């Protein structure tokens with residue numbers, strides 16, 4: 514049995530998007546790249562989400578923690594955020610991380626200061 518790796522070579526569409534657009538971290542509303550849990554609460558899949566401030570659309574790529582399917586989709590960014598595996602329909606949750614929450618708050622404060 515092989516463990517999923519965070520930098521699985523299948524995860525490349527968002528890399529390509531970043532390379533093509535030259536988008537900077539400060540131009541992102543949200544960006545995460547992390548393991549996601551299966552039904553047994555084991556980190557058995559990967560999700561990467563990038564949301565540019567310019568359009569608020571989430572670019573999502575994942576390796577499903579249940580069935581191992583790789584998928585890419587674009588969808589509206591909202592909290593709480595989740596996607597469904599297009600193959601097995603498993604709900605892949607992207608819970609807020611404490612660290613990301615802090616970063617989001619900081620970014621919001623920075624934006625407020627600029628106004």
Ligand SMILES: [Zn+2]
Pocket residue numbers: 577578579580581582598599600601602603
């Ligand atoms: Zn699946």
